[in-house]
Amino acid sequence: xxxxxxxxxxxxxxxxxxxxxxxxxxxxxxxxxxxxxxxxxxxxxxxxxxxxxxxxxxxxxxxxxxxxxxxxxxxxxxxxxxxxxxxxxxxxxxxxxxxxxxxxxxxxxxxxxxxxxxxxxxxxxxxxxxxxxxxxxxxxxxxxxxxxxxxxxxxxxxxxxxxxxxxxxxxxxxxxxxxxxxxxxxxxxxxxxxxxxxxxxxxxxxxxxxxxxxxxxxxxxxxxxxxxxxxxxxxxxxxxxxxxxxxxxxxxxxxxxxxxxxxxxxxxxxxxxxxxxxxxxxxxxxxxxxxxxxxxxxxxxxxxxxxxxxxxxxxxxxxxxxxxxxxxxx
Amino acid sequence: xxxxxxxxxxxxxxxxxxxxxxxxxxxxxxxxxxxxxxxxxxxxxxxxxxxxxxxxxxxxxxxxxxxxxxxxxxxxxxxxxxxxxxxxxxxxxxxxxxxxxxxxxxxxxxxxxxxxxxxxxxxxxxxxxxxxxxxxxxxxxxxxxxxxxxxxxxxxxxxxxxxxxxxxxxxxxxxxxxxxxxxxxxxxxxxxxxxxxxxxxxxxxxxxxxxxxxxxxxxxxxxxxxxxxxxxxxxxxxxxxxxxxxxxxxxxxxxxxxxxxxxxxxxxxxxxxxxxxxxxxxxxxxxxxxxxxxxxxxxxxxxxxxxxxxxxxxxxxxxxxxxxxxxxxx
Numbered sequence: 001x002x003x004x005x006x007x008x009x010x011x012x013x014x015x016x017x018x019x020x021x022x023x024x025x026x027x028x029x030x031x032x033x034x035x036x037x038x039x040x041x042x043x044x045x046x047x048x049x050x051x052x053x054x055x056x057x058x059x060x061x062x063x064x065x066x067x068x069x070x071x072x073x074x075x076x077x078x079x080x081x082x083x084x085x086x087x088x089x090x091x092x093x094x095x096x097x098x099x100x101x102x103x104x105x106x107x108x109x110x111x112x113x114x115x116x117x118x119x120x121x122x123x124x125x126x127x128x129x130x131x132x133x134x135x136x137x138x139x140x141x142x143x144x145x146x147x148x149x150x151x152x153x154x155x156x157x158x159x160x161x162x163x164x165x166x167x168x169x170x171x172x173x174x175x176x177x178x179x180x181x182x183x184x185x186x187x188x189x190x191x192x193x194x195x196x197x198x199x200x201x202x203x204x205x206x207x208x209x210x211x212x213x214x215x216x217x218x219x220x221x222x223x224x225x226x227x228x229x230x231x232x233x234x235x236x237x238x239x240x241x242x243x244x245x246x247x248x249x250x251x252x253x254x255x256x257x258x259x260x261x262x263x264x265x266x267x268x269x270x271x272x273x274x275x276x277x278x279x280x281x282x283x284x285x286x287x288x289x290x291x292x293x294x295x296x297x298x299x300x301x302x303x304x305x306x307x308x309x310x311x312x313x314x315x316x317x318x319x320x321x322x323x324x325x326x327x328x329x330x
Numbered sequence: 331x332x333x334x335x336x337x338x339x340x341x342x343x344x345x346x347x348x349x350x351x352x353x354x355x356x357x358x359x360x361x362x363x364x365x366x367x368x369x370x371x372x373x374x375x376x377x378x379x380x381x382x383x384x385x386x387x388x389x390x391x392x393x394x395x396x397x398x399x400x401x402x403x404x405x406x407x408x409x410x411x412x413x414x415x416x417x418x419x420x421x422x423x424x425x426x427x428x429x430x431x432x433x434x435x436x437x438x439x440x441x442x443x444x445x446x447x448x449x450x451x452x453x454x455x456x457x458x459x460x461x462x463x464x465x466x467x468x469x470x471x472x473x474x475x476x477x478x479x480x481x482x483x484x485x486x487x488x489x490x491x492x493x494x495x496x497x498x499x500x501x502x503x504x505x506x507x508x509x510x511x512x513x514x515x516x517x518x519x520x521x522x523x524x525x526x527x528x529x530x531x532x533x534x535x536x537x538x539x540x541x542x543x544x545x546x547x548x549x550x551x552x553x554x555x556x557x558x559x560x561x562x563x564x565x566x567x568x569x570x571x572x573x574x575x576x577x578x579x580x581x582x583x584x585x586x587x588x589x590x591x592x593x594x595x596x597x598x599x600x601x602x603x604x605x606x607x608x609x610x611x612x613x614x615x616x617x618x619x620x621x622x623x624x625x626x627x628x629x630x631x632x633x634x635x636x637x638x639x640x641x642x643x644x645x646x647x648x649x650x651x652x653x654x655x656x657x658x659x660x
Binding site: 016018019047050051052053054055056057066084085086089092093094096097111312313315317318 | 385
């Protein structure tokens with residue numbers, strides 16, 4: 001038995017979350033619903049304009065790793081923080097969740113990455129990410145034994161933003177496939193897809209990536225179309241398995257000619273969409289690595305997403321295992 | 331018109347909040363519901379045992395200052411952080427709330443104070459506070475013009491724990507009274523009362539403090555009795571005005587022979603009691619400095635407390651002003 005169900009690789013980020021009105025986004029030229037990349041100066045400027053906030057460990061793949069562990073799965077994580085207080089918080093939280101995390105923190109400069117996340121009254125989150133220490137991640141941080149011992153190695157498309165992380169991913173994918181494992185990725189963000197469309201398509205068609213997670217906007221951006229049916233056909237041809245989330249419309253999973261539609265889980269109140277896609281991937285991959293049906297994988301994904309969007313912050317505060325058990329899913 | 335409604339002085343702390351079971355408290359010898367003072371070594375040990383957490387600016391008087399500003403009042407704050415990331419977070423949050431806060435951060439060692447707060451399934455919080463940079467607060471940090479220009483100077487009994495903060499308080503109280511202002515304190519914690527009972531009583535009977543906030547446990551501890559009636563009589567004699575909170579039983583306010591009973595605000599779900607007393611004081615002092623009746627002050631206090639105990643973390647994420655307006659209180 002492999003030691004880990006899922007190894008997740010991503011930008012190691014601490015989230016700084018505050019509510020704001022839509023006018024704040026406009027005044028500060030923040031693209032709503034997107035991940036806006038910012039430099040240190042803009043980070044300082046935006047923070048000076050941000051209201052009172054709360055902090056929580058985040059990072060897309062970090063949230064997924066924490067979610068898998070929250071279901072009771074065995075998860076590992078690679079990602080780079082600095083030797084500062086935010087880095088200490090990130091390390092603490094992911095390890096406290098039971099995730100294997102041994103990437104060495106490195107120096108004080110650049111500092112640990114942070115994302116200022118503005119949550120509008122409609123619950124939508126708009127992220128402003130300063131990558132900080134994440135720019136240091138490279139192939140030297142790939143723990144070969146962990147990759148070899150993980151059923152699935154999962155990474156964020158966001159990793160194409162820092163300079164050398166993509167080398168780490170190519171190395172990890174090689175090790176994974178050499179050991180008969182699978183490789184998964186999330187397309188992360190429609191603008192991220194815009195920046196790296198050709199490379200992402202190449203990762204899929206070259207077989208570097210087996211499983212792709214995307215939301216509807218990312219999928220449509222990938223194939224530069226408004227036609228969801230067409231985009232689903234294309235992604236079914238370009239990778240072995242794709243899971244596409246569609247907010248309140250649930251998710252669609254395609255594997256070759258197989259297609260499963262999964263309804264969204266009912267929620268009481270949409271509080272903050274931060275982490276929705278990350279937690280969908282967590283639930284799905286937890287089910288997938290337990291050899292559950294595609295439909296069950298999708299249901300576990302929708303359940304985890306429903307939990308996280310009913311709270312502030314990117315990682316569920318309660319036990320996903322308990323919630324899934326109460327829902328009769330595990 | 332004085333420039334500020336309330337100046338609050340306290341230990342400047344960042345909270346680290348996580349859920350735990352009651353057995354965790356027992357196994358780690360944490361006194362439930364109390365503020366447990368810890369040193370750097372125990373802070374490290376407890377953090378290593380703590381589950382995934384979230385961070386939020388806290389500190390009792392800091393929460394009160396933020397709450398007063400949240401109602402639309404004019405608040406100022408004195409408290410000491412270090413020049414580190416947690417200090418930056420503390421500074422940001424209180425200023426972003428509109429509170430005047432100019433206490434200079436100082437060096438990297440000791441670091442900014444933090445309190446590990448464990449929230450049990452019943453919603454009770456048990457705090458473990460490492461005072462860090464708070465030990466540096468002294469009379470040199472008293473901004474004389476701010477004290478002179480504040481209707482009420484409010485401080486925490488917790489300030490008797492660091493070595494020189496009490497000198498700052500005595501100096502601030504002198505300036506306040508010289509300028510015809512009032513001085514208020516909270517008894518903070520039953521064990522804190524146990525440590526400094528004689529000094530707290532002396533602050534009251536000497537007229538250094540005019541207004542006292544306490545919860546029932548602190549009041550009973552102050553007078554070493556189990557008789558609430560008797561304790562209320564005594565505190566009415568020992569200070570000009572006292573507000574005593576009693577959780578779901580609301581609050582009692584006494585001023586000389588005057589007594590007002592205030593019912594607790596109904597809540598949907600008790601999530602986390604962190605900040606309940608601090609926010610009661612915020613609502614009360616906001617009303618008090620707007621010359622509202624004792625009963626209205628009590629109602630504003632109970633409202634703010636009800637808001638904060640229905641969320642994780644010590645400062646309300648929504649607008650207190652809006653909530654109070656919807657409740658017809660302002």
